[in-house]
Amino acid sequence: xxxxxxxxxxxxxxxxxxxxxxxxxxxxxxxxxxxxxxxxxxxxxxxxxxxxxxxxxxxxxxxxxxxxxxxxxxxxxxxxxxxxxxxxxxxxxxxxxxxxxxxxxxxxxxxxxxxxxxxxxxxxxxxxxxxxxxxxxxxxxxxxxxxxxxxxxxxxxxxxxxxxxxxxxxxxxxxxxxxxxxxxxxxxxxxxxxxxxxxxxxxxxxxxxxxxxxxxxxxxxxxxxxxxxxxxxxxxxxxxxxxxxxxxxxxxxxxxxxxxxxxxxxxxxxxxxxxxxxxxxxxxxxxxx
Amino acid sequence: xxxxxxxxxxxxxxxxxxxxxxxxxxxxxxxxxxxxxxxxxxxxxxxxxxxxxxxxxxxxxxxxxxxxxxxxxxxxxxxxxxxxxxxxxxxxxxxxxxxxxxxxxxxxxxxxxxxxxxxxxxxxxxxxxxxxxxxxxxxxxxxxxxxxxxxxxxxxxxxxxxxxxxxxxxxxxxxxxxxxxxxxxxxxxxxxxxxxxxxxxxxxxxxxxxxxxxxxxxxxxxxxxxxxxxxxxxxxxxxxxxxxxxxxxxxxxxxxxxxxxxxxxxxxxxxxxxxxxxxxxxxxxxxxxxxxxxxxxxxxxxxxxxxxxxxxxxxxxxxxx
Numbered sequence: 001x002x003x004x005x006x007x008x009x010x011x012x013x014x015x016x017x018x019x020x021x022x023x024x025x026x027x028x029x030x031x032x033x034x035x036x037x038x039x040x041x042x043x044x045x046x047x048x049x050x051x052x053x054x055x056x057x058x059x060x061x062x063x064x065x066x067x068x069x070x071x072x073x074x075x076x077x078x079x080x081x082x083x084x085x086x087x088x089x090x091x092x093x094x095x096x097x098x099x100x101x102x103x104x105x106x107x108x109x110x111x112x113x114x115x116x117x118x119x120x121x122x123x124x125x126x127x128x129x130x131x132x133x134x135x136x137x138x139x140x141x142x143x144x145x146x147x148x149x150x151x152x153x154x155x156x157x158x159x160x161x162x163x164x165x166x167x168x169x170x171x172x173x174x175x176x177x178x179x180x181x182x183x184x185x186x187x188x189x190x191x192x193x194x195x196x197x198x199x200x201x202x203x204x205x206x207x208x209x210x211x212x213x214x215x216x217x218x219x220x221x222x223x224x225x226x227x228x229x230x231x232x233x234x235x236x237x238x239x240x241x242x243x244x245x246x247x248x249x250x251x252x253x254x255x256x257x258x259x260x261x262x263x264x265x266x267x268x269x270x271x272x273x274x275x276x277x278x279x280x281x282x283x284x285x286x287x288x289x
Numbered sequence: 290x291x292x293x294x295x296x297x298x299x300x301x302x303x304x305x306x307x308x309x310x311x312x313x314x315x316x317x318x319x320x321x322x323x324x325x326x327x328x329x330x331x332x333x334x335x336x337x338x339x340x341x342x343x344x345x346x347x348x349x350x351x352x353x354x355x356x357x358x359x360x361x362x363x364x365x366x367x368x369x370x371x372x373x374x375x376x377x378x379x380x381x382x383x384x385x386x387x388x389x390x391x392x393x394x395x396x397x398x399x400x401x402x403x404x405x406x407x408x409x410x411x412x413x414x415x416x417x418x419x420x421x422x423x424x425x426x427x428x429x430x431x432x433x434x435x436x437x438x439x440x441x442x443x444x445x446x447x448x449x450x451x452x453x454x455x456x457x458x459x460x461x462x463x464x465x466x467x468x469x470x471x472x473x474x475x476x477x478x479x480x481x482x483x484x485x486x487x488x489x490x491x492x493x494x495x496x497x498x499x500x501x502x503x504x505x506x507x508x509x510x511x512x513x514x515x516x517x518x519x520x521x522x523x524x525x526x527x528x529x530x531x532x533x534x535x536x537x538x539x540x541x542x543x544x545x546x547x548x549x550x551x552x553x554x555x556x557x558x559x560x561x562x563x564x565x566x567x568x569x570x571x572x573x574x575x576x577x578x579x580x581x582x583x584x585x586x587x588x589x590x591x592x593x594x595x596x597x598x599x600x601x602x603x604x605x606x607x608x609x610x
Contacts, residue, residue, distance in 0.1 A: 031402075037402040037405065037406070039350070039405075039406070039409060084590065088589070088590045088593075089589075092593075094593060096346060096348075096401050096402070097342065097346050097348060097483075097548075098544075098589040098593055100348045100402070100405055101348065101540055101544055101585060101589050102586060102589045102590065104348075104350060104537070104540060104585070105537075105541075105582050105583075105585040105586035105589065106586060108533070108537050108578070108581075108582040108585070109579060109582040109583055109586060111533075112575055112578050112579040112582060113579065115575050116575055116576065116579065220533075223413065223533075224413060226406075226409050226410065226413070227409070227410030227413050227414070230406045230409075230410065231410070234403070234406075263421075265417065265420060265421055266417065266421060268413050268414065268417045269413075269414045269417040269418065271410065272410040272411065272413065272414040273414070275406075275407065275410055276395055276396075276407065279395055279396050279399060279403055279407065280395050283399050283403070
């Protein structure tokens with residue numbers, strides 16, 4: 001085995017994994033902490049990609065900057081979706097069947113709407129950091145992977161700080177553990193959940209911009225991420241942000257090794273295999289409670 | 290209607306099926322066979338989905354995967370040694386049923402949402418496998434030459450009529466099975482899982498075993514619906530076998546019709562299926578999928594019990610003004 005190839009595959013996997021962490025951050029909040037199985041999350045990410053693509057192509061704005069400007073809009077979208085979800089399903093205790101079907105419908109409607117507006121062609125963005133690479137010894141680090149990696153780690157740090165250091169963040173953790181107790185402390189759990197779900201969708205704006213930097217995007221790309229996202233989330237341990245980061249890196253490295261030594265067309269199967277193994281042997285995940 | 294027993298219901302189904310078959314033979318337009326075959330296929334898929342989703346309350350997002358597995362096991366066997374289609378249907382059912390059992394065994398002991406997520410991912414993985422598997426055509430797809438007609442006991446039948454007849458038979462079997470389950474002890478067991486799994490478990494209901502029965506049955510019917518598909522379409526590509534329209538329709542149809550009874554998926558599949566046959570010809574297929582998606586979202590929010598629920602609500606109002 002070529003040692004240079006191996007080291008490069010691992011380095012590429014770590015960068016890819018950091019990006020996966022950004023993709024999973026939102027689901028880690030909604031599924032991990034709020035117990036809302038938002039399978040439509042990848043669709044919101046693709047929506048973020050297309051917003052970045054649209055403003056980048058037409059106005060030449062940097063995709064990451066666009067995603068930061070779009071954060072409040074995505075937050076509001078998330079809060080609105082939660083409100084509908086709560087009123088129609090959670091309040092009536094129907095989230096397991098109809099709530100899931102609702103998110104599945106959302107996933108589908110978003111994807112088909114994007115196809116109708118933008119077509120099925122692959123879209124990409126342009127920025128100064130797409131193209132050049134940094135060389136450290138034998139390791140090749142393309143900037144188009146390195147920049148998303150750094151942004152993703154920053155995003156993760158921000159979420160972890162928010163969850164552990166602020167009052168609302170702690171309330172989010174509390175709502176995942178004992179909603180009743182939180183209510184007794186005089187906090188409205190629905191409001192906390194709405195804020196948290198808004199934040200989870202807001203991360204999709206950033207993840208979407210990173211996605212379109214890393215690879216060209218078409219509307220159905222999101223489906224490939226459903227397996228990955230939930231595999232990472234479960235493997236990391238539900239609701240644990242450090243666990244999510246570790247699991248994402250792990251998946252990135254395994255996928256990168258698979259793609260290097262067996263061919264890229266096998267990579268999508270890795271996440272699912274990992275998910276099934278986790279569910280079968282350690283459903284609590286790596287850092288699960 | 291509620292007093293009709295299973296034997297009588299089977300006879301009624303057979304009579305209706307015979308009338309449909311005779312009518313189709315009388316009209317004898319190839320397009321009609323093609324269009325109604327698709328609708329029948331959706332009735333089987335919707336009914337199969339409902340056995341697990343509607344009766345037990347467990348969501349399967351991977352209908353396309355189970356369907357495609359049936360279709361690809363036919364392609365696989367066709368390449369080895371062409372068997373008659375009824376046998377292929379049986380084999381497709383066994384393969385998909387076994388996969389359903391395996392998935393269920395791994396994930397059904399955990400919370401319900403894990404099963405849903407696993408089925409969602411299953412479709413992606415199986416598609417990856419098929420794309421990389423050259424024997425069944427890989428990403429290029431596989432051609433299956435459909436014979437023009439079939440010799441059977443001295444009679445020659447048009448092949449598409451033959452496929453249509455098989456699918457009609459499968460539809461009848463699926464409907465009778467679903468209705469029988471609904472009225473049997475098995476169905477009551479399923480309902481306890483749907484209503485309160487913890488309470489059911491505590492009262493001694495063997496929940497895991499029941500869930501596994503439902504997953505296996507549901508998967509098997511989906512596989513059976515998929516098995517004749519390569520012969521119907523003539524050229525099977527991974528993207529058409531794993532089409533998202535199967536996943537979304539097999540959820541949308543029972544949800545829109547109503548999930549608590551066998552009538553719901555039947556009504557939903559006939560309504561949505563015919564509407565889509567019409568819309569695909571007149572409007573684009575993307576718009577027609579968008580409409581299905583919007584209807585699914587709209588119905589789960591506004592009419593949680595589907596059309597059946599709406600009708601029952603109106604009846605109640607009409608009786609007690």
